[in-house]
Amino acid sequence: MSPWLIIPLAAALSLLLTGALRRYALVRSIIDIPNARSSHTVPTPRGGGVAIVLSFLLALPILATTGVLPWSAMWAMLGAGSGIAVLGFLDDHGHIAARWRLLGHFAASIWALYWLGGLPAISLFGLELELAWFGHALAVFYLVWMLNLYNFMDGIDGIASVEAICACLGACLLYWLGGFDSLIAAPLVLAMAVGGFLYWNFPPARIFMGDAGSGFLGIILGLFSLQAAWTSPKLLWVWLVLLGVFIVDATVTLIRRLLRGDKVYEAHRSHAYQFASRQYGRHLPVTVAVAVINLFWLLPLAACVVLWHMDGVLALIVAYVPLVLLAVRFHAGELEKP
Template sequence: MLITVLLVIASLSCLLTWLLRRYALASSLMDIPNARSSHSIPTPRGGGVAIVVCFVLAVLGLALLGKVDSVVVFVLGGAGGLVAVIGFLDDHGHIAARWRLLGHFSAAGWALFWLGGLPAVSLFGTLVDLGWFGHLLAAIYLVWVLNLYNFMDGIDGIASVEAICICIGGALLYVWLGDAHGSLMIVLSLAAAVLGFLIWNFPPARIFMGDAGSGFLGITLGVLSLQAAWASPQLLWAWLILLGVFVVDATFTLFRRLLRGDRVYEAHRSHAYQFASRHYGRHLPVTLVVGAINLFWLLPIALVVGFGILDGTIGLLVAYLPLVWLAAKFNAGALELK
């Protein structure tokens, strides 16, 4: 039964992506290559709407069947839906950065209202309640994850592969530790929706995700990580480890550009994965390596932390240090050659 449901979600996502591609071609909704692009031919964009629609419908259906907590619909549907609408409008035109940011913080505030904010955090085996400061950190965290996912969606398939790998990790944690609030079905439904889109987005991509899809994935994964933390404190660290590839590359790049005095809100292609794709001359090797890092390095560490075998703080450091080295090796945030 579970496999059938997931196949239906993936199939609908694949079909809707095909329809969105036809719509983008007919409406000239194209991503035109420029000096800041990592692709060389005009490509339709906006296909991530398929992920949004299929996942939200799946969660709504699960709630109506009593398989997931109805609060999940308000959290993911409200926050994710707002971010997706902002991204959709930005894909079709342009929204000033300040208004996008306001919308993003509004979505984060909505999610935190329903979640109850940030739960007590486990630091070296001790639970620490950060109070209102923790809720502020949680809002900044959600907005950062949302935006870094947009920043990291720059080559074919990378954002889709990242999301699927994270969902696989989350699913394994929930199988072992218990399915809190239907979380297992939620992450598997998200993975299925992304998989249907990936069929069209795998290198060489025939359609791009667009801001609607990448922003939605970012805030959805961020919300799921905080929801997991409410179920069990060590799960927050496990989810942060699963998000490691995107978190490290985006954060390393941001800080390096800030230190150099760059206008960080301007488009660029100085992330480690972008330098790597230009070095190898193709997107596919980089996307596959990202998947391998997720499955064979980050996932085992996340499971060990999630099962309580290793302290989350130590596990995060162990997981992130090689990623920091890779970011430095591939010149993340370095000045681009003209």
């Protein structure tokens, strides 16, 4: 099978599976009921992210067999992705204590890094630094944070899907322009799988992604960035720039809640995007704004790194400063006023 045939098939499979999962959730009453910490007001089926997981994971062995994805990357994504998805699925259907979830997150991250070879040398203001074991440990925490922040940011209709599609398609465009064609296939397949789900999740959403899908996207996107860094160290910064909206909002919110002494593992709705959705009274303007920021701010800066050799750290700083100001402007991490 041609690896490029997988791309439309992933989209079609995800589209059909999401519809089937929605019917299953309605029959089994797997419904997200709004509460005081919710950003939605209508009871909505959840668990649709399983369609993304299955569509992408089924494609991985085919991509590896046809030679467009290294087997080491395939095993990293298949093992870690399926583990995180199963853990999220179980949590969606019941409750798993935070300590056991975190243990599973670290186990999945260590598995993935074993197959990828850990953290490669990173470029820092023109220097390439080999961090050895410290770098590998840092990469584990990076993956754990990525999967958790993606879970935190999946709080309004379409936002997690739009972010994943923008990051993946943006990276694929830059890979093509920069001569890194060997890295294109997997992010492109994931973008198509998320696109099939987005048909059902676009505001107003008819089904939610659930922890199975959001955690899965977080760790896979993190793995894409590390896999790319093994090809060229500057590509790690490219991914960090492209994912800036989620990284900044989640990190600013976490820091401000930690400084206030909140229990950070408890559910809340104090992210900037959640305040913004309440201010505008709808999810759609915020989700569209995320796409606009990705397209007109973050993608051009990432292109500067790939095409015009802008230092990755400098690009990250330039990209993040306005995003931090925007997060503060929309009260990220603040207590919600009655």
